[in-house]
Amino acid sequence: MNAKPRGRQFFNNPGPTNIPDRILRAMDRPVIDFMSEEFVAIHHACHNGVKRVLKTDQNLFMYSSTGHGAWEAALANLFSPGETVLMVETGYFSESWTEMANHLEIKVETIPADQRKGADIARIAERLAADKEHKIKAVLTVHNETATGMVLPLSEVRRAIDEAKHPALLLSDTISSLASMEYKMDAWGIDLTVGGSQKGLMLPTGMSLTGVSNKALEVSRKSKTPRHYWSWEMMTGRAPQKFVGTAPVHMFFGLQESLKMLEEEGLDAVFARHARLAEATRAAVRVWGSDGKGPQLFCQNEDRLSNSVTAVVMPEGVSSDPMRKAAIDRFNLSLGGGLGKMMGKMFRIGHMGDLNEPMLLGCLATTELAMKASGVPFVPGGVDAAIKSLSA
DSSP states (O other): OOOOOOSOOEEEOSSSOOOOHHHHHHHOSOOOOTTSHHHHHHHHHHHHHHHHHHTOSSEEEEEESOHHHHHHHHHHHHOOTTOEEEEEOOSHHHHHHHHHHHHTTOEEEEEOOBTTTBOOHHHHHHHHHHOTTOOEEEEEEESEETTTTEEOOHHHHHHHHHHTTOOOEEEEEOTTTTTTSOOOTTTTTOSEEEEESSSTTOOOSOEEEEEEOHHHHHHHTTOOSOOSTTOHHHHHTSTTTTOSSSOOHHHHHHHHHHHHHHHHHOHHHHHHHHHHHHHHHHHHHHHHTTTSSSOEESOOOGGGBOSSEEEEEOOTTOOSHHHHHHHHHTTOEEEEEOOGGGTTTEEEEEOOSSOOHHHHHHHHHHHHHHHHHTTOOOOSOHHHHHHHHHHO
């Protein structure tokens, strides 16, 4: 039996992400009564802190669930069976959200896109302008597509809706961008935001949220989709916590500490750090594939590159699986794999949450080591390029 690699695992999956020791220590305490004044104060402080991260003054609901639960909460509260929504194609997660909507008997039209270049915003405007009867109730987007390492400019999507003079709501999944990249729910005119605990918020998986505009909350009162746990009306009536069932007190202990860490660093500094680490990662990948025979950036649109995850497509005919297996089994480095139709054809480097330069350089150096050990063709020198990028 092979011995387990020693030392601390370098975890560069794009979710869940590293949980800082401060957050682990904050959660390492006895449970308290979730109806107590102490917990209610923590709960309210967390709600206010998350709204600051979302940059909204409107409504917030939180759930014991993964982000998929918040997806379902959004759909069940806002739409009735038979209604139509418009999904902007971004990759695996826009496809998954579409599948969920179909199961709830919501009709989904898709704005198709080249997943390596990103959606054409003009096509959204054209489709909405053609919808004279306003049958389309909402435009659904994934702000940052974890599967492809691409970001969607939501302010431009909002502009397209407004220029078409269409009343459609704008919904955004921000699970892999929240607290890692700039996000302005109110200023960008976003009616619903879906978020999760396990990425930029640096928490364990298991808590999700929806930021809800006043307009969306009014629309929700007309939805005929059955719901109970996900019901915003039910949650609103559960003051002071706005939580159906037992509140996950330890997740709130962690969230309180997470928000302290984000505010100590400052959100603008958090975003700048993510941008710096992302560009260093991309510098390494560009060198690895500089001869045209090695791994390449999956995203081919410089304006859409994600600052929280880099998707790397393998050379033709070369699987990413042996390299990722060598990385984790031999060298204790966890990298993300391809999802859906890209399974085995790419690997993904997560660089979000609690991460700094030494951690990233360790990841990139070990990725080179794993590629070399598993016979992946690449041009050496990616780590040097990352160092040059970080030292500029």
